[in-house]
Amino acid sequence: xxxxxxxxxxxWILHILAIAFFLYLGHSVxx
Amino acid sequence: MTVRTYxxxxxxxxxxxxxxxxxxxxxxxxxxxxxxxNLVPAISCILSILIVPxxxxxxKTIAYGYVLNGFLVIIGTVTMTHFSIAHWPNPATFQSIxxxxxxADILILWGKFFIGKSIFDLEFFGYDANREKKGVTYRxxxxxxxxxxxxxxxxxxxxxxxxWR
Numbered sequence: 760x761x762x763x764x765x766x767x768x769x770x771w772i773l774h775i776l777a778i779a780f781f782l783y784l785g786h787s788v789x790x
Numbered sequence: 791m792t793v794r795t796y797x798x799x800x801x802x803x804x805x806x807x808x809x810x811x812x813x814x815x816x817x818x819x820x821x822x823x824x825x826x827x828n829l830v831p832a833i834s835c836i837l838s839i840l841i842v843p844x845x846x847x848x849x850k851t852i853a854y855g856y857v858l859n860g861f862l863v864i865i866g867t868v869t870m871t872h873f874s875i876a877h878w879p880n881p882a883t884f885q886s887i888x889x890x891x892x893x894a895d896i897l898i899l900w901g902k903f904f905i906g907k908s909i910f911d912l913e914f915f916g917y918d919a920n921r922e923k924k925g926v927t928y929r930x931x932x933x934x935x936x937x938x939x940x941x942x943x944x945x946x947x948x949x950x951x952x953x954w955r
Contacts, residue, residue, distance in 0.1 A: 784950060786954040786955070787827070
């Protein structure tokens with residue numbers, strides 16, 4: 760896998776994980 | 791000791807001071823036992839005190855420190871804005887919105903962001919007084935990139951809050 764494709768894969772994995780985390784944060788925080 | 795090391799140390803001390811102040815303030819005002827949502831500032835502050843300065847210490851990990859510091863500030867901004875809306879002043883006058891919401895705390899938190907950004911910029915762009923600042927605003931590591939991420943995190947957090955109950 761060349762360096763560009765590796766970066767793109769990492770970019771998508773990171774953003775999907777981040778979206779899941781912030782969705783969960785919005786769901787779980789109650790004030 | 792070089793000026794570079796001295797300035798970096800001072801900025802790191804500023805970063806840790808703000809974080810310790812933050813964890814003490816949160817522990818005093820709303821302890822974890824009363825609401826498990828208070829785990830968010832507790833964990834964020836521990837990361838800010840221990841992990842962020844460690845990442846900032848080494849040139850190889852400074853970009854990770856910069857991103858982690860920025861995202862901790864974004865999490866703080868979004869959750870404190872949520873808290874302010876949940877405890878909106880009544881009656882909502884201009885003065886009460888400015889003084890009784892968490893606006894002051896959010897502004898102090900952004901002070902921490904800019905200390906982190908100063909450490910990153912000084913390390914990456916150097917200490918040359920005559921060097922011109924270059925780069926596209928909306929691309930990493932510039933401010934526009936952070937505003938895009940602040941907006942995106944706000945929207946995703948709001949969707950999680952509204953749709954996933």
